[in-house]
Amino acid sequence: MLPPELSDLTDELIRSPFIVIGIPLALVGAVFLSLGAQFQHRGVSTVEANLGDGSKAGLSPRQLAHLLRRPSWLLGTLMLALAIVFQLTSLGFAPLIVVQPIGVVALVITAILNARLSRIRLDRKAIGAIAMSVGGVGVFVVVAATFAVEQRIDEGQLLTVLGILGVVTAVFGVLFAVRRKSAGAMFYIVGAGVLYGFVATLAKVVINRIVNGNFEWLTVLAIVALLASAALGGYFVQTAYSVGSPDLVIAGLTVVDPLVAVLIGVIVLGEATLIPLPAAILSVVAGAIAIVGVIRLAKHHPQTHR
Structure with missing residues (x-):
């Protein structure tokens, strides 16, 4: 009989x-995420220009209602829905x-599209x-x-994820109330990225529990939390579009979102139990490089100097 570690590795190789x-x-x-971001940004920019008061204090209910009439925003929403499905x-x-870190591909596509549409050349620092x-x-x-590796997700792990999400949501709620009029694009980007990281995590948890025949009240609670996080994260994204460029928004989301999801996947869900120490160190270094890249993009993005 194989030791547990070798047995898990064998199962993983079979599942590869x-x-x-x-x-x-x-x-x-x-790809759909990138295209959706571009179209949604166009719709939000138009509404902000026509109805905004220049305070950049978050989209008002009136502005949100007008977004539903913008064809570009609706098309972008459809593409984002397809991105979620995939x-x-x-x-x-x-x-x-x-899965979650692969979304960084959207950063490349969005940066190129935004540069072409805005007729702005990406400089060496941005590239x-x-x-x-x-x-x-x-x-x-x-x-x-x-x-x-994937493991069966038990009730304790799910409750841990929900508890952390509750604390995080409360913190961002307080910060939003206090700094609504002074918050910049990065506040909304980080907020959306963190919430979307939990959305992806809860989606994985729900799928895992359904596959393992654990569809009960706690799974339903996870679905409710998922939808609520997606709604709040969506509002933060739309507000970020009103104060920042689409490629800056996507840049933040494609690192903050996976970073949160990966941390939960490693610490709570145990997906990294078989990663050897050298590979783990390489992963940490690679993640740090990605984060530094996003910070540099935020500082050197061409539109921030116009």
């Missing part, structure tokens, strides 16, 4: 073809820490920042796809 299916699905989702499907085939983000996340995904 499914990871191969999950990765391209996540890539397609990233992401959720990919989560059914691959571990959370493999270098994008390369750091993509390279860092790329290395992380390769390591995760090689060693990550």
